[in-house]
Amino acid sequence: MLQRIFRLILGVVAVTAGGAAAAQSKPQRPALVAADLRPHQSLDGPWRWSIDPYRDGFAGFHGGEPGPSTRRWQDRTIADVERSDPRALFEFDLQRSPVAQLPGSWIGHAPEMRLYQGLVWYQRSFEAASPKPGQRTMLRFGAADYSTRVYLNGKEIGRHSGGFTPFAFDVTKALKAGTNQITVAVDSARTDADVPPPVTDWETYGGITRSVSLVTVPETYVDDAWIRLTNDGRVAATIRLDGLNQAGRTVRVRVPALDLQFEGTTDARGIWNGSAPAPKMLKRWSPEAPTLYDTLVEAGPDTLTDKIGFRTIEVRGDEILLNGHSIFLRGISMHEEELGKNPVRAMTHTAARALLTEIKQGLNGNFVRLAHYPHSEVVTRLADEMGLLVWSEIPVYWRVAWDNPEALAAARAMMTENIVRDRNRASIILWSVANETPIGEARNKFLRTLIGDVRALDDSRLVTAALLSRREGDVSTIDDPLIPDLDVLAINTYNGWYSDDRLAKLPNISWRSPATKPLIFSEFGAAALAGYHDVGADPHKFSEEFQAEYYRRTLEMAAKVPFLRGMSPWIIKDFRSPRRQHPVYQQGWNRKGLISETGAHKAAFDVLSEDYRRRAEASAKLTAQRGDKAEDSRKTPAF
Structure with missing residues (x-):
């Protein structure tokens, strides 16, 4: 089993946009786990940037190699060349281009970048010393969305595809003592072979969205370390x-x-x-x-x-056991998007803590679903620190090309990078392999391959997927063929929002499953524009009153499901989604948040908070009773 684990790790390689992963053709770049805690030189801060919508930095107009006039990564000072040679021609000059603060999506670089999809070039200079004998220097990116090529001092040093997981390159031999120039090409465009494919329900935050750093390690170093408590x-x-x-x-x-x-x-x-x-x-x-x-x-x-x-985390029958005791997951879903009118996916410690505090303290929660892709390690480390259980997933989402080996290779690479980065986070208890995927033989084979990878890489956690159910009348049945492969069942259900059900009828809906396994309601929700009120007997959708009543009735339904062991409603905060374009209520935002994009609480927030408060009190009482029984047993003489 352990040999298989490391074959998987060593076999993961870059997957360029639209290109296949050659799983055995070359070794994986460094894993560099816990790199954020190693001594490092940060390259965050001001970078120059320039768009390249026709990608002529990669190829000439006849498809050949780009010429000197468009080769963005060349290690020359363009202004100096132009002064020395009046006939020199350049179609770019990154050294005199606008400046942006990284990390953060290019959405925030300039107003015209709001809906830009394509290639952007970044460049900056930095000072470095030559690596000492017996040392190596790694260039690490927390993430860049989506496909990335990295150049150092005019030479390409590596590529990566997948917008949410870290990657690193050994640049020991490429560094110069003194001033170095780094150029990064980031392309946000995705193909049907990518993960996720182009159609989603969230913002594409193109660019360098997580920290960049130079990490120095010994010539032989600890690249991966997984420490855990076994059952x-x-x-x-x-x-x-x-x-x-x-x-x-x-x-x-x-x-x-x-x-x-x-x-x-x-x-x-x-x-x-x-x-x-x-x-x-x-x-x-x-x-x-x-x-x-x-x-x-x-x-x-x-x-x-x-x-x-x-x-420890395990399943026994239809219960989830944390440290041997049954637990109910009082949670909510969350996108990686900071509070504010103009988020750029700059998930700082302050930004992450603000959202997780709303969940932990405001909602009385103990659980968060990090949707729909691996979130920043800033978030998972804070979840460890604050005491929030975590569902972590990769964006195998909606229209995946199930029969395409490139798509499967991309998903496997991303899952491996996600698990290897975060296996030491106690907060993570669930790895999810998919969200709302249509049933079919190709899909089943695809997801079973991922499930096998997860179990090989980490047998200490539970595996799940956000599934869809089948409803007939007032009976919802969970009958996905993946049920035998999963530890925990999870269902996205929006009765009363994406259906014509009257809210008063929702508590009458019952749930059935052929398997004795725990169930999580991984999504349910209704949209509301903060501050919009309709206090009539039949409140309008998008009003705070409708959303609050939707939560009351859905929670009544949930209370009747005997094998329900957790909930992660959709969603803590309104988030950007270009597909949501109602000019009054949405304006490019998915409004299902319990707080607005700026943090204003909606009425439904208090509804869920009160439900979770009651559940937390009941859980605390049960824990106290267990403690009393344990104390009594210690006082009882042994015969």
Whole structure:
């Protein structure tokens, strides 16, 4: 099993827009896990930018190589060349182009970029020292949407496709001592072979949307480290080194606060697996007590540090067990979009905390579905810190090209990059492989391949997918053929919004499933324009009153589903969606948020908050009763 895990990791490569992933043709770029906690030089800040709608920086007008006049990445100062040679011709000059602050989508660069789809070039200079002997320098991108080519000092160093996962390149030999020029081409256009395909229900935030940094590591370093608590009460580690001396190297895992230490030796591939009994003093991570431990992985000159929580998650019958106890997931869905009238997907710590605080404290929640793609590691780390359970997914969404091997390769690469980045986040309990996909043999085969990958990469978490149900009269049946492959069933249901049902009738809808498995209502919701009120007996859709009543009635329906173990209604905040164009109520925004784009609470927010408050109190009471029983058992003499 572990050999398969690392074959998958090593086989993931770049997938250019419209191009296939050659899974065995070249090794994967560095995984560089926990890079955000390593010492690094940030390249965030001012960058020059320029659009290239016809992509002539990639090819001439006859399709050949671009000439000097359009070659955006060339390492020359254009103004100097023009002064020295009056006959020189350039169709660009990135060094005198406008400036934008990165990370952040180009939507915010200028008003005319609001709906731009295509290629944009970025460039900046930075100072660097030559890497010292025995060191390597990695250039890491948190994410760039969607297809990216990176050039350093006039030479291409790598490509990546997929707008939501990190990628890194070894630039040790490409760096110069002194001033270096980095040029990045980011193309937001997607094809039917991409993940997601072009048609979605959210904004395409093209550009460099997460941090860029230079990370220095030893020549042989810890590239991947996965530390977790197993269901049999052990702390397990799977470590992979990268470098010339990766084989036969001693690797040590330490958790100082627990006085825990165990070690071993890597095999020929640089991989080591080890475990030790969990110390009795270990405090398990939970939403009520999100305990994190400084954890160190030491291998020769390299020490990788991370903050890790230890907990278990499993399914028993139709229950979800966190640390062995049944839990109800009081959640909501969330897009990666900061509060404000003009978001640019700049998910800073402050922006992420503002949204997660609304969920944790405002809604009395313990769970968030990060839809519909991998969110920033800023968000997942904060979920660890704040105590929010997480559903993480990739955008296998709607119109996927199920029969296209390029689409499958893109999905597998993205899933691998997502899992490898976040396997140490205690908050993540669910990996989701799809959202609202139509049933069919090609689709089933596609998703089963992804499910197999997930189980090979991470057998410590649960697998789910947001499915659709079949309704006849007042009976909704969950009969998707993927049911046997999933740990947790999840259903998106919008009765009363995308149907003509009267809201008063919603509590009469019952739910059936042929499997004894837990169910999550992964989506339900109704849109409302904040501040628009209709207090009549039959309130108008898009009014706050309609949305609030929709939530009351849907929650009544949910309370009658005996195997329901969680909810993540759609959605915490109004978010940008170009497909939503009603001139009065939408204006390019999906209005199903419980708060507006600027953070104003709608009436339905309080409805859900009160429901979750009651559920939280009931859960706390049950926990207290369990504690009393455990205390009584300790006081009872043993015979």
